[in-house]
Amino acid sequence: MQELWVYDSEIWHQIEEVGAGSVVGMVKRGIIPKPESNFLKVRCSKCSNEQIIFERCSTVVKCTVCDETLAEPSGGRASVKGEVIQILS
Numbered sequence: 001m002q003e004l005w006v007y008d009s010e011i012w013h014q015i016e017e018v019g020a021g022s023v024v025g026m027v028k029r030g031i032i033p034k035p036e037s038n039f040l041k042v043r044c045s046k047c048s049n050e051q052i053i054f055e056r057c058s059t060v061v062k063c064t065v066c067d068e069t070l071a072e073p074s075g076g077r078a079s080v081k082g083e084v085i086q087i088l089s
């Protein structure tokens with residue numbers, strides 16, 4: 001699984017395997033602390049798959065369906081290539 005998180009806390013490295021969607025749920029249930037950055041729901045421009053990504057990705061985030069690039073790291077905030085349809089905070 002690719003690394004999705006830029007976060008000092010070890011917790012992000014521990015949970016990166018479960019995916020951003022599960023992480024949002026864990027934040028809502030208070031299992032893990034809310035990060036300072038937002039999660040973004042992004043629609044893939046190629047296959048319309050909707051995927052939740054972290055605003056501060058450290059590596060390129062690809063669509064889980066068609067492998068299209070959804071976001072690239074860009075000096076802190078991700079440069080989103082798809083369409084941002086919702087900001088989850």
Ligand SMILES: [Zn+2]
Nearest residue numbers: 044047063066
């Ligand atoms: Zn796609």
